[in-house]
Amino acid sequence: MNAGDVDLTARLGPLVLKNPVATASGTFGYGLEFTDYVSLASLGAITVKGLSLRPCLGNPPPRICETDAGMLNAIGLQNIGVEAFLTEKLPELHARGATVIANVWGDTEDEFRSVVERIGDDPRVAAIELNVSCPNVVKGGMVFGNDPAALGALVSAVRPLARRPLIVKLSPNVTDIVACARAAVDAGADVLSLINTLVGLAIDLETREPKIGFTTGGLSGPAIRPVAVRMVWEVRRALPGVPLFGIGGIETAENVVEFLIAGADAVQVGTASFRDPGLAGRLVREVAEWCARHGVQRSSDLVGTLKTRPRAEHRYA
Amino acid sequence: MxxxxxxxxxxxxxxxxxxxxxxxxxxxxxxxxxxxxxxxxxxxxxxxxxxxxxxxxxxxxxxxxxxxxxxxxxxxxxxxxxxxxxxxxxxxxxxxxxGTPFPIDDLRVSDRVALVAGGIGLAPLVLLARRLAERGVPADLFYGGRNESEVLKRPDFERLLGAPRCRYATDDGSLGRRGLVTDLLQAALDAGTTYRRVFACGPQAMFRTLAALLARTGTDASFALESEMACGFGVCLGCVVPGRDGRFLTVCKEGPCLPPSAIDWGAV
Incomplete structure (x- = not known):
């Protein structure tokens, strides 16, 4: 089998993608920054920087620091606002053939509702992703994302206004990811994305100050991949019919395949796009090649095929 | 591109x-x-x-x-x-x-400019010196380092700009004047030299002193800023500096070369 013969279509409920490789919000700008390095139309989807009702300036620096196999960030959701996105960015994204997921957030339920309402049924937006899980702002996202009841209430409030497929991006900074997943789905989410960043802290030993101005930041990169794969698997097992985007430390085609096997229908490439802006485009080809090499005709055949062994009880010697 | x-x-x-x-x-x-x-x-x-x-x-x-x-x-x-x-x-x-380069397209042979380097901030000034020399724009170099051995690429600067135009300051006095590079520039300005534009790259403290000095004399300037960045092309938004207008400026895209008047030095 040739890579060209592999069917890469990814079906996530009402959202159908040409392949399972999308990009993650906050790591791909508004997409147009990447046109020198990748054909936007070749990607399964691009998810744009989290949009709020009004433009947001973000946090004072320092905002990022490198950690082993990853980085911490506390950007603070800096963005141009939904209005500027729709008028200044979306037309060109659409002209370039990009499948666009609009990630949105608000400090309050009303703000979430207003952003979603502003997007309305714009057909140039393939789906809306609710960011209920940003750890880097004093108010905002994570207030909703850390508590299943608050999350359910928010999704219920937004759902009737969302006229495009609705994705909810979950926080991993919770005791029970399945409870949050269930709350979002019960309230009407079409698709779940997981995971957002894990809250971390890095310290400058000389000054004894946090390396990041916000004190804590969100950890991303390959360091978090096993946590993300585990959470995708847990949610898939508990809610087998719910379409999932897997996110967390994806760098290679093998990483994509691992997420698919764990139960993700598609993935979002995040921090790796900072390191190599052409990566997502290459992964589309490399996933097809991986499938061809392994005799997998449809990449969707891999989804949720993890073979687990029964866990043995421990024994004492 | x-x-x-x-x-x-x-x-x-x-x-x-x-x-x-x-x-x-x-x-x-x-x-x-x-x-x-x-x-x-x-x-x-x-x-x-x-x-x-x-x-x-x-x-x-x-x-x-x-x-x-x-x-x-x-x-x-x-x-x-x-x-x-x-x-x-x-x-x-x-x-x-x-990133945004140093603004040099409007410079003429009749202009005179200054290059101010602190420590490893010499780096972008070598190519700048080369391009200015090619255009015949006269440039004075003010270069400060900890000691003589940390003043790098001296032969290149002296060949491109002419040795008499290169002045040095070191912390220990092992090369040029003992003291700060900004003192060198201050002395030149006090002696009546005027510059069409000052190009600078160096540590935060140097930028701060220089920004105040140049604001006082009303001298046009471009600073090549440094910041930790994850992407380099305007996406991670990790490298920002506080701007005078209340916004944050990306060092990678709006910079690295920015006029010091665009930056809120009090908030840096």
């Missing part, structure tokens, strides 16, 4: 334990680079260092007849340490040229 390509190491020249020049094949990045622009270099394909590192392009020239691009590096951490250890021929992923 930036290029994402892999370039081989042609040579690594060590100055001392902490400083080296890295010469890569020029590729398509080299000829496209304007003074003040930078490139993102990946040190190895491992997970430590994980991110690429931003380096000013120090020079675009030839090495034994081979077109090359030069970076002058101070070892400050795991990335700069790793990059200096690679053998000749090692392929290095390079993304560049990136």
């Amino acid at each position: 930036p290029v994402n390509e892999t370039l081989r190491i042609l040579r690594t020249v060590r100055y001392d334990a902490k400083h080296y020049s890295l010469f890569l094949q020029a590729g398509r990045v080299g000829p496209a680079t304007l003074p003040g622009q930078f490139a993102m270099l990946q040190a190895g394909d491992g997970l430590r260092p994980y991110l690429r590192r931003a380096f000013s392009v120090a020079d675009v020239a030839t090495l034994a007849g081979v077109p090359c691009i030069e970076f002058v590096v101070r070892v400050v951490g795991v990335g700069t340490e790793a990059l200096g250890r690679f053998a000749e021929g090692t392929p290095i992923p390079v993304l560049g040229p990136l």
